[in-house]
Amino acid sequence: MNLALLFAEDFVSADRAVLTGRRLAHLNSVLKAAEGDLLPVGLVNGDIGTGRVLHLTDTGATLQVELTEPPPSPLPLTLILAMPRPKMFRRVLQTCATLGAKDIWLINSYKVEKSFWQTPWLSAENLRENMVLGLEQARDTVLPRVHIRKLFKPFVEDELPALLKNTRALVAHPGTNTPCPVHINQPVTLCIGPEGGFIPYEVDKLVEAGCEAVHLGRRILRVETAVPVLLSRLFDACG
Amino acid sequence: MNLALLFAEDFVSADRAVLTGRRLAHLNSVLKAAEGDLLPVGLVNGDIGTGRVLHLTDTGATLQVELTEPPPSPLPLTLILAMPRPKMFRRVLQTCATLGAKDIWLINSYKVEKSFWQTPWLSAENLRENMVLGLEQARDTVLPRVHIRKLFKPFVEDELPALLKNTRALVAHPGTNTPCPVHINQPVTLCIGPEGGFIPYEVDKLVEAGCEAVHLGRRILRVETAVPVLLSRLFDACG
Incomplete structure (x- = not known):
């Protein structure tokens, strides 16, 4: 604290x-x-x-x-995250809050186990408590907004296109040829898949909606590592 | 895996x-x-x-x-880490292995509690097991070398100057005015303090040995977040 x-x-x-x-x-x-x-x-x-x-x-x-x-500047970021395994979710949420992500969408994906959505960490009270811990770590005050979307297709088809507007839209995907850009310092919408990644159908749908598939090199990262690595890579300053 | x-x-x-x-x-x-x-x-x-x-x-x-x-390229990095709290240490070590750090020095610092050095995670077998888990995550094969130095002053005075030679030497320190450089892609020696940071005496000793104190913005990060944020900031590609 x-x-x-x-x-x-x-x-x-x-x-x-x-x-x-x-x-x-x-x-x-x-x-x-x-x-x-x-x-x-x-x-x-x-x-x-x-x-x-x-x-x-x-x-x-x-x-x-x-x-x-004033508190540190927020990141100009919309973060779309396949719902992580509960044990990891809590840490990922704290990290997102610490790093200045203010708009977090938790979405479904083929490799998100149904049980992940049952975790008590998704209750309004627990979401807030963990975001507060992340903010207090960073000396920030602005609570992120967390949106929960348990259906992949309606989210990607009906909501995602509006979120992407006027942002650089990226999906982190180890299988692609384009390296993730560095230090672009413009508004970004970033999609990060579950452990094991988005399946090809999902990547296709995200690309169809306007995202560019980018990779981080040969190393495969856990979600809790990919989040800080990607945010640090995309934005010069955290605050 | x-x-x-x-x-x-x-x-x-x-x-x-x-x-x-x-x-x-x-x-x-x-x-x-x-x-x-x-x-x-x-x-x-x-x-x-x-x-x-x-x-x-x-x-x-x-x-x-x-x-x-061949496995992914190693990072041109010597990582000097104040010994983290045991629960966090295991994750930090795995993350370091995943990101391609190959030379890791665990050092003492005023805010490292004595009990941290007693953790079973520091046994040769447990160090190896956690590095293997980190490597398997990243699809890497090259085991990092871990060096344990339980005395701060002799390490900084007698060993650090040789480690710094021909590298860009940095100490992450929230209190300073110089922002951490980005994407320098040259050999780096990076010192990261404990939760609560190095004390002024320690920062002075590290600077005296040749390190430059740099900050990451206004946000204070936990060690497990600072490691991926710093490595991603300093090096273009993880592998």
């Missing part, structure tokens, strides 16, 4: 917030904060700044909050 | 190898291989090619092995 993310319900007055629960525990056990200390804080979807610890008890830390600067 | 890595002890003749244990289980349960199937294989530290399944029993799969091409 490199920043404590504050929500409307944490505020007891215009510039005072009370930390409880996980954030309070972190304050005590990791940061070993004391009254008078300054901590990095941010208002969800708002600015970042500092919180001075006014009172510290077993049940809450009251902070005097001053928000002074 | 996108490739089954073969070791000298797997061979029963010049071109026949028998898979057992984890690799056999993967063949059966994930690949659902049958006699006659062709599988991607590679010889440790050697070429890659195919193995045709000749016999398949409960205890072993006999493969007719043909090695036809």
